[in-house]
Amino acid sequence: MPRISAQTVREHRAAMEAALLDAAEDLLLETGSLTIAQVADRVGLSRNGVYKYVHSGDELIEGVAARHLPRWSETVSQAVAAATGPRERVLAYVRANLAEAVGERHSWRVALSSAxxxxxxxxxxxxQHAQVGDLLRQALADLGVADADLLYGAIQGLLTAGLGALDAGEPLERVSRFTAGAVDRLLDERG
Structure with a gap:
């Protein structure tokens, strides 16, 4: 029987699952990919030992996403809910997503996209990510803009460009001002 490193088997299992997710996240941040063998090496288990806790590399990557997406979603949801009207909700959506991208260990998002x-x-x-996008869709619907689906795609494209600028080291204030300004002008054109 293998030794456990906690008071109970349940605590040991939770600690091992957390260690595996930590290792998976670190590998994603460092290399943009992972293998079960790499994760096993990081936590000091055999490859087969990892499979006692997870079924696949996909499960580890999904676990990394599950660590971050709920907080991201909640932060954006709160910002959108605090806005006073549909146009302000659109701009709050953009600003909150950008602000959230510069938080601690935000590179997980980039790593997930390339994993x-x-x-x-x-x-x-x-x-899971689409649930955040639904906030933007609802704000656009409330604005009653024509071509809401095309406008949604254009705003998401601007947001993606802004996120890329942040990842490249541009300051949040500059990126947020530019991106929100571009979205605001786009709303003027399409509204």
């Missing part, structure tokens, strides 16, 4: 995942795992993570 090798099965189509099913990518779809599950995408579904």
């Amino acid at each position: 090798s995942l099965s189509d099913a795992a990518r779809a599950r993570i995408g579904a």
Whole structure:
């Protein structure tokens, strides 16, 4: 029987799962990918030992997303809810997403986008991420703009460009001012 490093088996299992997720996140941040063998090496287990806690690399990557997406979603949701009208909700959505991207260990988002995942795992993570996007869709619907789907895509494109600028080291204030300003002008054109 293997030794456990906690008072109970449940505590040991939780600690090992956390250590595996930590290792997976570190590898994603460092290299943009991971293998079960690399994770095993980081936590001092055999490859087969890792499979006692997780079923696949996809599960580890989804676990990293599950650590961050709920907080990200909640932060953006609160900012959007605090805005006074639909246009302000759109701008709050943009600003909150940008601000959240410069938080602690934000590079997980970039790592997830480039990680090798099965189509099913990518779809599950995408579904979680889409819940945040629904806030923007609702604000655009409330504005009653024509071509709301095209406008949604354009705003998400501007936001993606802003996130890329942040990842490249541009300051949040500059990126947020530019991106929110561009979205505001786009709303003038399409509103």
